[in-house]
Amino acid sequence: MNAPHAAAPVRPHLARRLGAELLGTALLLTVVVGSGIAASTLSPDDVGLQLLENSTATALGLAVLILMFGPVSGAHFNPVVTLADAALGARRGTGLPLRDVLPYLAAQVAGAIAGTVLANVMFEVPTQIATTERATGGRLIGEIVATAGLVFLIVALARSGRGAVTAAAVGAYIGAAYWFTSSTSFANPAVTIGRMFSDTFAGITPGSAPLFILMQMIGGAIGLAVVVLLYPDASRRARDIVVPTSVNATL
Template sequence: MESPTRTQRLLAEAFGTSLLLAAVIGSGIMGERLAGGNEAIALLGNTVSTGAILIVLITMLAPISGAHLNPAVTAAFLLKGDISLRDAAGYGIAQVAGAVIGVWAAHAMFDLPVMQLSMKAREGASQGFSEWVATLGLVATILLTTRAKPLAVPTSVGLYITAAYWFTASTSFANPAVTLARAFSDTFAGIDLASVPLFIAAQFVGALSALALVRLLVGRESQHAPGLLMSGEEKYEI
């Protein structure tokens, strides 16, 4: 089986992140419309859809790009030496572009104005701390599960995000591309632009903290997991 080309890997990251955001925003809109004002029910619908689509996306795209779908995850793999700086930069651009396209697609599906800016403030130290915790947990889940049982990564990530929606005050964005894109949706899952820098900073710090924690737990040896970490010229086998 031939290794995916760089173009294929970038397209996979853009496509996957686009579908992820379409699910996040679309399920938020649908949940809010059907919940009759009950925000807990709306959040539950948003949660289940997001966790489910993550399992699907990682399973189908890991053999192509590694299914990072998240600049914080890509940054962690860059620091581990599992992806080149050139590819990491390309992944980041593809992820952000795909995320914004996914937001626009969700708006179009629900007959809303495509171009929007969120007015939903998510401010304060507790929100930033929540994003640090959420991202630390996510990246640690990926790295440690990859080492222990690679085939369990898609399900583990989906379940972690499902749980983190409810145990973090920020509802676990845990993804800089997702955070920026959600600023362009004035819907249930939106975040205002003024709140974005705090979230993104906390997410990258969380990813670095997770990398340090994993090194403390298992050492510095490289733990390559086929199909989930690699994004260079290696073959992907799940």
């Protein structure tokens, strides 16, 4: 007699996952933009200290948000991560279903804009289009490096079953990448779009955003290619990016 097959993992309902992605991405942008505004207010004459304050808040905030929302949606908060998840598991059916990709992206972008507006409101600054130009050659290369490293990190952690340290590792990586990349590591198209709506320390002009997003997509593809090269069986764990969302069917 053949052994019974194990029950297929069940994800939370799509509406719940989209709600988690929207709220999580919104809070991420509130952390990024809000801490940037606070930093420029508290340390107006020291850009290095501003960056330290902004990066520390972002690293800690991101780690906490992954812990909060990861069990529901996977805590992607990032279109590049969502696309990497779907692409990596497409052949085996282990990644995010393709039908869920566009809703995830829409929730992330909407959340990013909402979170930026919330930060502006809290600090009583106007919500207006940013004027900070960032699309220089070196910064664009920086976005490729930052995003490639992020994708490689999260897939490597998933593939090796180290999901317990994902929140801390991703937060630490983004905090470090603020400093070791020339772009201060946006590494996220939704974050890039959201930051267009705050003309503050964290802002980016709409003229710079498309190139940043293009470099992020290229970086994501490079990171995924390196993963496939070094971990050819990584697709088996695609559903564990960033945080596993499999739950009992009763949830």
